[in-house]
Every structure is written in C-alpha cells, then in structure tokens.
Amino acid sequence: MSLVARHLEATGTTTVVVGSARDIVEHCAVPRFCFTDFPLGNPCGKPGDVAMQTAIVGAALDLAESATAAMTTVQTPHRWDERGAWRTNFMRVGPDNADELRRRGEERLARQRARRAADR
Amino acid sequence: MAADVDPAAVTFVRYMDRSRDFYAAQGYDRPYRWAQHDDAPFRPLDRPLAECRVGVVTTTSLHREDDGDAPGASGRAFAQAATPHPSRMFTEHLEWDRDATHTDDVETFLPLRRLEEAVAAGTIGSVAERFYGVPTLYSHRRTARNAELVEGWCREDGVDVVLLIPL
Numbered sequence: 543m544s545l546v547a548r549h550l551e552a553t554g555t556t557t558v559v560v561g562s563a564r565d566i567v568e569h570c571a572v573p574r575f576c577f578t579d580f581p582l583g584n585p586c587g588k589p590g591d592v593a594m595q596t597a598i599v600g601a602a603l604d605l606a607e608s609a610t611a612a613m614t615t616v617q618t619p620h621r622w623d624e625r626g627a628w629r630t631n632f633m634r635v636g637p638d639n640a641d642e643l644r645r646r647g648e649e650r651l652a653r654q655r656a657r658r659a660a661d662r
Numbered sequence: 663m664a665a666d667v668d669p670a671a672v673t674f675v676r677y678m679d680r681s682r683d684f685y686a687a688q689g690y691d692r693p694y695r696w697a698q699h700d701d702a703p704f705r706p707l708d709r710p711l712a713e714c715r716v717g718v719v720t721t722t723s724l725h726r727e728d729d730g731d732a733p734g735a736s737g738r739a740f741a742q743a744a745t746p747h748p749s750r751m752f753t754e755h756l757e758w759d760r761d762a763t764h765t766d767d768v769e770t771f772l773p774l775r776r777l778e779e780a781v782a783a784g785t786i787g788s789v790a791e792r793f794y795g796v797p798t799l800y801s802h803r804r805t806a807r808n809a810e811l812v813e814g815w816c817r818e819d820g821v822d823v824v825l826l827i828p829l
Contacts, residue, residue, distance in 0.1 A: 543721055543828040545697055546796050549809035550824055552703040555816055556714075560827045564674040567828075571699040579674055581759035585827055586776070589767035599776040599825075603785060606823045607711040612704035628762040629675050633684040640687060647688030 544570035560602045561585045568615065575615040576602040581628045587620070594620060681757075697802055707823070716780075717790035717821035718744075719812060720772045721798050721828045722751040722765070737799055739808035741792040741815045747774045756798065756829050771829050790819045798828070 544567050547557040551573045558574045559567055562585045567575050578585055578598055587595035598618050605616050622628060635643060682693045707714065724742060742748075751772060753765040769775055777789045794812045799805050816824060 543719065543796060543798070543826050545802060545805050546719060546809040546812055547824070547826045548699070548702055549806065550813055550816065550826075551705050553813050554705055555813070555821060555824055556705050556707050557824045557826060560825055563677045563828065565676050565678050566696060569678065570697040571702040573702050573704050577674075581762035582677075583753075583758035583760075583763045583765055583829060584767075584770035585829070586770050586773045589764060589770050592769075592776075595769050595773055595776050596779065599773045599780065600785065602825055603711060603716070603780060603823070606714075607707055609704075610706075612702040622762070628759060631761055632675065632759050633677075633680045635683050635687045643684070643687040644689065647685075647690065651689065 544572045547572045556606050558602045558606050571613055573612045574605045574609045576605050576618065577615055578618045578620055580622050581632065694800065711786055712784055713787045714822035715788045715790055715820050716777055716786050716823045716825065717816055717819060718772060718774065718793045719824060719826040720793065720795050721756060722753050722771060723795060723797065725750045725752045737797050737804065739811045740795045744774050744789060744791055744793045753829060758829050771827055790821050792819055
C-alpha cells in the first residue's frame with residue numbers, strides 16, 4: 543500500500559496512509575502517515591466507536607493539508623486498552639507453540655509439493 | 663497468559679521482526695524483503711481541503727455471497743461504487759489480529775460514512791464516487807501495476823486527496 547501512495551504522490555495526487563504497522567510504512571517511506579497504535583484490523587478506530595473514527599479520519603484529513611514535507615508521521619492519541627496484551631500475543635513465537643508452528647509449516651510445504659506433483 | 667506491559671516501555675510493534683520470526687518458526691528460511699526507501703515524493707495540496715475530493719484505497723476485497731473469488735482476492739486492483747456503502751468487506755485472506763478484534767464494522771478500515779460526514783461538516787468538498795481496492799501482494803512489480811490502475815481511476819474521478827488504508 544505504501545508503494546501505491548508513493549506512486550500516486552509522484553504522479554500528482556496528495557496522499558495520506560492511515561495505518562497501524564508503523565515500522566513497515568516508515569521503512570517504505572511515504573509522503574504522509576497517520577498512525578494509530580492499534581492491533582491490525584481497525585486503523586480508523588475501534589468497532590462501533592463513531593467518535594473515535596471521526597477523530598482519526600479527521601486527523602488524516604488534517605495531515606493532508608498541514609504536512610510541509612515528505613515522510614511526516616502523526617500519531618493519534620488513542621490507546622486500544624490498558625493492558626496492551628495484544629502487542630505480545632500477535633504472531634507470538636514461544637516454547638509453548640513452537641511445535642505447532644513447525645507442524646503448520648510442514649503441512650503447508652506438503653500441500654505445495656502435492657500441488658506441484660499434480661501439476662506435472 | 664501474556665504478562666502486562668509496562669506502559670513506560672511501550673513502543674509500537676515491530677511487525678517486520680515479528681513476521682520474520684513467526685514464519686521462520688514455520689520453516690520459511692528466506693525472510694520477506696520489505697520495500698525500503700530513504701526519501702519519498704511530496705505533492706502539497708494546491709487548494710483548500712474544503713474544496714477537495716477525497717478517495718479511499720483499501721487492501722480488503724469485495725464480499726461475495728457465492729463462493730467465487732472476491733474481487734481483489736485474485737491480486738488485481740478494483741474500483742467500486744462508493745454508494746451504497748458496503749456493509750461488509752472480505753478480509754479473511756489478510757493478516758490482521760483475529761484475537762484482539764474483528765472487521766465487522768467496515769468504518770474501522772473503509773470510512774466512507776465518516777467521510778460523508780466530513781463533507782456535511784464542510785471539512786472536505788466531496789467523496790469520490792468510487793473507492794479502490796489494492797490487494798497486498800508479495801510482488802513489488804505487480805503492486806506497481808496496480809498503482810498505475812489506481813492512478814488512472816483517481817484521474818477519471820477527479821480525486822485531489824487519497825487516503826490509503828492498509829488493514
């Protein structure tokens with residue numbers, strides 16, 4: 543998505559990326575980025591929270607007008623919850639799930655091999 | 663159960679590290695190479711925001727009742743009428759946090775109603791008649807081709823500002 547923003551901006555359209563994966567967007571480098579520190583899935587606000595969604599969309603629109611240089615990131619003030627357990631749970635790799643992940647990878651590999659054999 | 667996080671130590675999640683380790687644990691030995699640049703193009707607005715037409719790009723796909731491939735799920739970009747607003751979008755093929763949240767409220771990632779309200783409030787001039795879908799692809803080359811499609815649609819629709827919203 544960041545590559546699309548770069549292309550649109552380079553061809554004359556003002557862009558704002560609205561998202562929650564800050565490292566990925568900033569690694570690619572985009573003109574403007576409105577960042578909300580949420581689990582992936584709701585970059586424009588929590589489900590059912592119209593006031594928060596209005597605020598985040600508003601912040602993104604403000605940024606379209608207020609940014610004066612490329613690679614401007616604005617972080618909205620919202621927090622997902624007090625505990626923040628989602629930060630450690632997502633795509634977690636630990637002693638308790640290492641076997642399960644390895645098995646999942648092996649199954650996928652076996653499916654790919656079977657597909658290739660069937661295509662021959 | 664995961665330990666509580668010390669708020670003083672909170673910083674944003676490093677998804678590149680996280681996904682590399684997650685897929686390495688599944689036997690993938692070649693980590694994905696994320697696009698990387700040191701600078702970015704910049705096009706300042708040439709008119710007040712209140713006069714601008716705003717378009718939206720999503721990484722989600724159109725939802726279909728039948729079992730056919732959802733438009734967007736096949737890897738090709740699409741343009742879709744923004745009204746009536748879609749009541750749901752297809753997100754099952756994408757990577758997002760299924761434990762922490764859900765994607766049943768479309769406005770949380772495709773905020774067409776919130777943008778209509780911004781028009782009513784006078785913040786922006788109008789919302790583009792179509793929104794655009796660009797699937798997340800591993801191939802930078804195919805993404806570049808989709809970017810050209812979106813550029814063309816934005817030009818046809820007279821879009822001044824684009825919000826790009828990866829799920």
